[in-house]
Amino acid sequence: MPIPDDALAALRALLGPRLSTSDSERATHGASETYHRAPPPDAVAFPETTAEVSDILKICNAYRVPVMGFGTGTALEGHTLATRGGLTVSLMRMDRVLDIRAADMLAVVQPGVTREALNEELRATGLFFPVDPGANASLGGMAATRASGTTAVRYGTMRDNVLGLEAVLADGRVIRTGTRAAKSSAGYDLTGLLVGSEGTLGLITELTLRLHGQPEEVAAGVCAFPTLEAAVECVTATIQSGIPMARIEFVDAAAARAFNQTSGLSLPDLPHLMVEFHGSPASVAADAVAFGALVEEFGGLGFDWATTPDDRARLWRMRHGAYRACLKLRPGATAVVTDVCVPMSELPAAVSAAAADIAAEGLLGPMVGHVGDGNFHAQLLVEPGNDAELAAAKRIATRMAERAIAIGGTITGEHGFGIGKRPLMAAQHGEAWQVMGAIKAALDPNGILNPGKLVPDMN
């Protein structure tokens, strides 16, 4: 359904040239990183203040216009796609760091600030914001998706690092949630409800974020293992032993090949672990020794330490580039990306079963994972337009998801549902999915916020 003329006129009166109906803006804001496709939105808005976001939503709510929030466009499950048309609201012009309170270890930012931009501003304070999904995503988008990434094993996810929010509800009301205190038992945790709500309950217009001290000492390295099983079992043993890993990432042999191809490395054609330790010089040394003993026990082939900050930056840039690097293993391919997260004791079996599934379907599907949380991804490479391959990839993804549910895990550790995982919501949540729908209906009775996503269809 196109945006009614009266609504468009009202939006244009509000935003002037910051409302665009150009083909190029619509295409840019209607695209997806992965295989998901939908028609572009009918228009794109670029508000600069919370008051403008509120006015936009009042207009859209009055005319029943679907509204999708948009940040850097790096979501992997089609979260921001305009599957029912409507208005995409880019929050990227709201990109100011409003306050850094070093003494309270928190920062107040607008939603369009990216994590790298925030950390750049924090550099001189001795503090940093740790959540690191790889992409240089906007912090508003990261909150909306409940992002996590490589450092969650140590510092937690967005759920743990968002202290409070300002958000605009479907009817334009502006609410503030949370406080600047370290904890609170003051009623329902609306901050936690909005984090991970994928734009279906409100648009986030401000975030209060928890900061952490920059570690005095950092050590990072990479190590090959003879088999996938050995690498993953080493992870499980490491986590169970309580070594405080700052990062512990799994990279399978195919992903290692992709790194070699794009980064000019010569990693052996084997599974690897990439790790990082944070702490005092003494604690980092002790952690590295303890981890080294486990690596040896599981047959690891010796550590390659990244000794300088530049070496470490290169290592993690490579890891962060995994998605694009792996795409190049099959030129022209698009990807179905899986995202299960399982209890630690189930991780080795779950990774092995996924590898067997991928092999059985004959697809190329490199695997990487934030395995310290039990979270891993297969990036299933398919030829665009090849329905048989897409069906095979979806079979693999579905089997991985069903297996995760069966062993008490989740079908999405950090990517969220978008449109890609919606068919599995009922299996994951049972009756609780209907409860999510009831909450959505209470806060957005006209269903204008990111319709067709996350909750069951209304009516």
Added chain:
Amino acid sequence: MPIPDDALAALRALLGPRLSTSDSERATHGASETYHRAPPPDAVAFPETTAEVSDILKICNAYRVPVMGFGTGTALEGHTLATRGGLTVSLMRMDRVLDIRAADMLAVVQPGVTREALNEELRATGLFFPVDPGANASLGGMAATRASGTTAVRYGTMRDNVLGLEAVLADGRVIRTGTRAAKSSAGYDLTGLLVGSEGTLGLITELTLRLHGQPEEVAAGVCAFPTLEAAVECVTATIQSGIPMARIEFVDAAAARAFNQTSGLSLPDLPHLMVEFHGSPASVAADAVAFGALVEEFGGLGFDWATTPDDRARLWRMRHGAYRACLKLRPGATAVVTDVCVPMSELPAAVSAAAADIAAEGLLGPMVGHVGDGNFHAQLLVEPGNDAELAAAKRIATRMAERAIAIGGTITGEHGFGIGKRPLMAAQHGEAWQVMGAIKAALDPNGILNPGKLVPDMN
């Protein structure tokens, strides 16, 4: 409104002798630890299974009977009081530890298991459940109140340590939330919504809890400071320096006197900090040295270390007994207990201002606090029935709360709202309080679950 006869008959048919209308059970389940008072409930139910809880709620929902969940009765703000009559549901017969998965560092328990009972069962596993509100509360009640306590500075609150729940909604539907994985981005965080909902959204019938490794080494001690300001400023400096405190508790001079009186100690008549360190022998030693340097900087009067496990147990038993010990400072008194939590940089000024308020009103009001989180309590001792004293205590509490809100803090760090803090909800949350009401109305349209608590009154 009394329970209709038909409802009572249906409940009796379901529960037999496990439905009580005796005066003694009603009184026991209608009492409060603090100054709050209400008539007892009309009846008390003792279900033993989730199915029974579901059937109870179906009956009560059909007949619009108010339902209050009840654990150990240690809530401090009258959460469980039957202010509108109805049925109190004790969950204390659902007291089994269902599963301990040491390899996944989690336990599955029924809501009537107390934290001490769980830790007793965990003793041989090398794991423990850290959340420690002082009282040996039920874990279901701790989740419902979003409890925290002395160890939250290190291990987080119930929000951080509940991975998943089973809950029964107002209409008897049973839902499961969360998973056994370390993280998830699978839709709305219903676990987080139920934790801290104070029995207004559902009754918790099962909890999946995150466990932690028992520390290899523990050191604890107590230290006096010349002034309240010096003690609190030392806390702020300690937290800002990043020393990983396991516990850091403030005790003012009046509370120290109460400890002396009940525990036979001879603490100086001064403010104190009680601290604990967890880690390896080397890290604990390093942390203690770093903290000791700060203590010296702020004029601390030398450390008294609790060197044996028995000494430590005695120290924390004394701290946990603070509420009852302080009551004895004024025989026959009841208490108005405050619970603000403020940003760390604001803590010294907030504690000083509270002390000045208490002195100005001429009440006895010992203060203790989990100050590593910025959370502190005044226990304002009033004579039962003395309206002038109660009014003075409430003036102090209101000023503390308003000051907390003004500086970005919360009016309740861990006790929750109950009936005591409800008048301040609008000031704390603004429009967001209405959003809480909308969620409540969506999940409990008849308003039977703990009516008159937490959310705005419906209609």
